[in-house]
Amino acid sequence: MRRERALKAVLVAVGLLFIAGVIPLTMFFSRDPGVPMIMSIYITLGVFLLLAVRDPAANRSLIAFAGWANLAHAAVMAAQEYRNVIERQELAGVVLFGIVGVVLVTLAPAKPVEKASVEIAETVKPTVK
Numbered sequence: 361m362r363r364e365r366a367l368k369a370v371l372v373a374v375g376l377l378f379i380a381g382v383i384p385l386t387m388f389f390s391r392d393p394g395v396p397m398i399m400s401i402y403i404t405l406g407v408f409l410l411l412a413v414r415d416p417a418a419n420r421s422l423i424a425f426a427g428w429a430n431l432a433h434a435a436v437m438a439a440q441e442y443r444n445v446i447e448r449q450e451l452a453g454v455v456l457f458g459i460v461g462v463v464l465v466t467l468a469p470a471k472p473v474e475k476a477s478v479e480i481a482e483t484v485k486p487t488v489k
Contacts, residue, residue: 364416367467371413371423374460378406398433405429417469427464434458 381399405426412419434457440446441454 363467364469367416367423367469368413370463370467371409371416374426374464375406375408375410375413377460378402378409381406417472420469420471423464423468427461427466427468430457430461430464432461434461 381403384399408419408422409426412422416423434454437446437450437454437457441448441451
């Protein structure tokens with residue numbers, strides 16, 4: 361119960377954080393075209409994370425995707441910073457995306473046991489001829 365409550369709090373916080381990206385999106389719109397594109401994805405993801413708060417178990421794959429996507433984003437940003445493609449001040453983004461990714465992956469609801477059991481039983485079931 362505590363884990364689900366923590367997950368819901370994280371989903372609200374991350375959802376609102378991503379939706380808040382609308383503000384910098386308007387400021388960076390005229391600069392690098394990649395920034396508005398990635399921010400539009402994160403803003404949309406924020407909306408869906410807020411919707412997932414109602415029933416996190418039913419939105420397990422969305423939560424897992426959000427976590428792993430943030431870890432991938434952090435890894436790419438870290439590599440870009442290492443190669444001096446992005447500015448050093450963007451390391452805060454690496455840390456933020458990394459933390460969000462780890463927390464979401466850690467708190468993501470587990471696959472329901474009964475569903476896993478049914479899937480295993482169906483693959484092991486002998487065929488009758």
